[in-house]
Amino acid sequence: MPESSPFQDPRPRESQPGSTRPGEAQPAGTQPAGTQPTVAQLAEDYAAKAGLHRTSNGNIDVLKSAGGVQGLAESILPGLVFLIAFTVSRELTPALVGALAVAAAFTVARLVQRKPLTQALAGIAGVGLSAWLANTTGKAEDFYVLGFFTNLGYIVAMSISIAVRWPIAGLLFGFIRNEGLHWRKDPARVKAYRIGTWVIITVLALRLLVQVPLYYMGEQGLAALATTRLLMGAPLYILGLWVAWLLTRPAAPAADAGHPVEPI
Structure with missing residues (x-):
C-alpha cells in the first residue's frame, strides 16, 4: 500500500473518532483504547x-x-507456464513444477524489492493448492x-x-x-x-x-x-x-x- 491511503474520511477532521484535539486527526490505522x-x-x-x-x-x-504490471504478471504467468509445459511434455509433474517455480520466483522478487507480500503469497498459495488438486486427481x-x-x-x-x-x-x-x-x-x-x-x-x-x-x-x-x-x-x-x-x-x-x- 502507498504511504498515505487515498481513502480519506470525508467528515471534518475534528469530528473523526479518535482525534487527539480539534483539527488533529487520529493517525491512520489507530483506535482509541477500548472503542470498537x-x-x-x-x-x-x-x-x-x-x-x-x-x-x-x-x-x-x-x-x-489490479496490481500493476508485476501484479498482472504474477496472475498470468504461472498458468501460462503450466499450459506450455503440459502441452510440450504431456506430463503433469513438470507442468506443475514449472508453475510453482514461477510463483515462487515472484515471491522472492517481492522480498528483494521489499514490496508487500500479500499478493505474491496469495498467488503462490493459490498455485500450490491448484497443483496439489491436479496432482492428487492426476487430471x-x-x-x-x-x-x-x-x-x-x-x-x-x-x-x-x-x-x-x-x-x-x-x-x-x-x-x-x-x-x-x-x-x-x-x-x-x-x-x-x-x-x-x-x-x-x-x-x-x-x-x-x-x-x-x-x-x-x-x-x-x-x-x-x-x-x-x-x-x-x-x-x-x-x-x-x-x-x-x-x-x-x-x-x-x-x-x-x-x-x-x-x-x-
Whole structure:
C-alpha cells in the first residue's frame, strides 16, 4: 500500500473518532483504547485492503488497482507456464513444477524489492493448492478448479451485499470518491452502486459460463480452458472494474458561474 491511503474520511477532521484535539486527526490505522471500529471505519479498511488506488485527478487507477504490471504478471504467468509445459511434455509433474517455480520466483522478487507480500503469497498459495488438486486427481484440468470456487464465492458475497443494500462497489469506490458512506443516504447513489456491483458479478459469472463447460471436456478442452482463463482473468477484470467505475459516476454538481466543476 502507498504511504498515505487515498481513502480519506470525508467528515471534518475534528469530528473523526479518535482525534487527539480539534483539527488533529487520529493517525491512520489507530483506535482509541477500548472503542470498537465504526461501520465507516470497517468499510474504509475494506476498501484500502482491496488495493484500490486513484490517479492524481481523482479517477480510479485501474492498472495499479489490479496490481500493476508485476501484479498482472504474477496472475498470468504461472498458468501460462503450466499450459506450455503440459502441452510440450504431456506430463503433469513438470507442468506443475514449472508453475510453482514461477510463483515462487515472484515471491522472492517481492522480498528483494521489499514490496508487500500479500499478493505474491496469495498467488503462490493459490498455485500450490491448484497443483496439489491436479496432482492428487492426476487430471491436468483440475489445476483450474480452485478458480471456479473462488469466482462462485465472490458472486455469492456480492449478491448478498446487493440484497442487504451494502453493494460492494459502493464500499470500494465510495472512499476513492470521498463519499465515505454518505452515498447510502441517497437512493440514486445506492442504485448506481448496485448496478456497478452487478457489472462485476457479470464478469465473474461469464468466467464460469465459458470455462466450466471446457473443464468438463477434459484434456480435449484444456488448451481452450487455459487460454480463456488467461483472457478472462486480469484483462476482463480490469475492463469490468472500469465499466463499473464509469456507471457509478455521480452526476456533476451544478457549476458556479464561470467555474465549471469536473465530475468525479
